[in-house]
Amino acid sequence: MDTSESSTAPEAGPDDDPAPEVGPRRGWRRWGMDTRPLRRPAYRRLWSSTIVTAVGSQLTAVAVPKQIYDITGSSAWVGYASLAGLLPMVVFALWGGAIADTMDRRRLLLITNTGIAVTSVLFWIQAATGLDSVGVLVVLLAVQQAFFGLNAPARNASIARLVPADELAAANALGSTVMQTGLVAGPLLAGALIPLIGLPELYLIDAFALCVALWAVVRLPALPPLAGAVARRAGLREIVEGFRYIARHKVLLLSFLADVIAMVFGMPRALFPQLAAETYASYGEGLAYGLLFAAIPVGAVLGGLFSGTFARARRHGWMVIWAVVAWGAAIAAFGLSDGLWWAVVFLAVAGVADMVSMVFRGAILLSAATDEMRGRMQGVFTVVVAGGPRLADVLHGTAGATFGPRAAVAGGGLLVIALMLGLAATVPALRRYRI
Template sequence: MDTTKSTGDDTTPEGDSEAVPRGGWRRFAMDTRPLRRPAYRRLWSSTVVTAVGSQLTAVAVPKQIYDITGSSAWVGYASLAGLLPMVIFALWGGAVADSVDRRTLLLVTNTGIAVTSVLFWVQAVTGLASVWVLMVLLAVQQAFFGLNSPARNASIARLVPAGELAAAAALGSTVMQLGLVAGPLLAGALIPVIGLAELYLIDALALCVTLWAVHKLPALPPLDSATTRRAGWREVAAGFRYIALHKVLLLSFLADIIAMVLGMPRALFPQLADTTYAPYGEGLALGLLFAAIPIGAVLGGLTSGTFSRSSRHGLMVILAVLAWGAAITGFGLSTSLWVAVAFLVAAGVADMVSMVFRGAILLSAATDEMRGRMQGVFTVVVAGGPRLADVLHGTAGSAFGARTAVAGGGLLVVAAVLLLATVTPALRRYRISGEERP
């Protein structure tokens, strides 16, 4: 257990994990206690900037590929080209994050991401129009992201006390979800005005702000720095063994896999917009369906004060996944677009609660020398689960119909997580003390 305490401006104050209770509406608003920590505030502020900037590139790349090829298949191939390196380097990056100064790793990887954004801009302004160049740049950028994400997330537990981990997870998840909403909307508004190339440049400039914020962080070397640790695939395997031996970590991953693989119906949104909700206008329906879950997640984050102070982290994950499954079931049964959107918004709120407490469990239940590897696996699960769901729901939708596939998936989520909670009680019993740091 990490019992070290820092001193100075960038530190976690002793015994200061609980603020004076808030009254009135403030008790329901976002829990901002972690922002009192200067180091965490810098890390979080860099996330605010890049959450939107990264989405500009996320929109620009598939748009440019489609403009060049006129084929949605090539857009799909590009997504796969980015997924594989992200998975590999997230797993390896977790081991690296456990063996080096995490601040240094963040500086190196953010620089790599910024350089690839500049190269995206260069190929666009020069009119290169090469799909293969775009796919290579995307693969490189996603590899840097895979290295960056475990170090960034694992650093949080060194910057805030245990009692504020859920609040910190809510703050980070909220700005990422805001980026998922605001980034594509901003990209759609800017493309006709300034063009694709400038979107890449804006992302690169935003990453410069991130580099400055990371540079101002304190050093984050391994706590057992006297021990030399490698960062090879043997260490990655050790991370998976660690998960297998620590039941609460394994169960938190399984809960997320159940929710995302069985209950994420986004692959069926186009079919539902074209059939069930066609009378409302296919374009309107499709836009609302895709936006509803992120909007719900943002609402959950903005009201995180209602739940982030709970010490029953495991139980909160179970309840959130149950709520997700129930909301997805309601969505599948809905014939009214507005009722369907309301259920998806509710699902987004539940997803935010689940993200908050799963993130807090990963930071609290793992020792510091393992946190990077846990975050690497977490990155892979978060990125890979919805893609597996696309395949599963797309196949089921074609075989049984879209609404049946969605409602059936939601019911399977409820049944599976109830079985998980009943058979293995370790997750529902897991709680955290706010008076010590893991």
């Protein structure tokens, strides 16, 4: 069977958990989040570990740039630190994907979660002792991002071993909703706690949260390579083999291209400061800035909470196509809007579309790839998700300076629609994909 046009169900393994049969969902429950995967103890443990880290990790994500700015008084240094964390994450995500295909993924999660927790403790120590060294902060950030790069592919690739194929979309919706909730709640909590307890304690809270997550991972079943898998190293050749696998399986390549199109041409966050200061200044620059940044993740959370409306769809390819088109349309409408509240509404709609896209792109990666390749697919996925918005910052910043921010945003949204529809029309593999 050609996995470029139909799915490959997750291979059975000793870690499969039976779940009670449930009847069709009726009334309002049809619209709410599909929680079937939580009936499986192993997935529930993995998901619960994500809950505590989703908010905790955002505390550190807020604390590090705040501390760097306090030391230097320079936003440029904040930007340099962000770039310093990007390269290790990219390199180790690709390598981590290869490692996840060669060893017990539970063991890899234990090692990397421990590394991230130790890094958070070191963040706390340097802040509590008043070291005030940007160099130390940048090094710790690079190490933390390297551990994250190793961790993410193993975590995401494990999902297909814990739930059946028809629950992959629901499992991705559950995980993505938690992460998006962390993007909203974490910064808000950090903003409230910094004046009360200070930066060192934020790092310490994150370290405690990671210890809780580590305990949940300890209770996962072993996730070694499936019986019959060919023993291999985790070197450059294996990483290259992963890219060749993507090139051979068009539906996987198209799922990555769909995200690249949506994020690179349609993520306008680099223009939020200028829009808040100019277009929506009459509402208050601070209020406008905060609402613009919060609107997309809030929409994504709402999409996750009502994922019962779409998570059971079987035509995963078409769901990705229309989600990306809807994202582009919402971004274009945002660029054309004069009022702040309409802008927030359109960005929230974009967030819902992004959640739908995330759910089904993730499901395609897990179902269309064999287990021995899932780690490497998730490594590439991590790089695309992290790198796309950063490329968008450069592209939109340049376009905004040349054409004006609203024209750049609206043009980017329309370009997303044109490119996605063109890709779907010329390459049928994504249209045909279903489980």
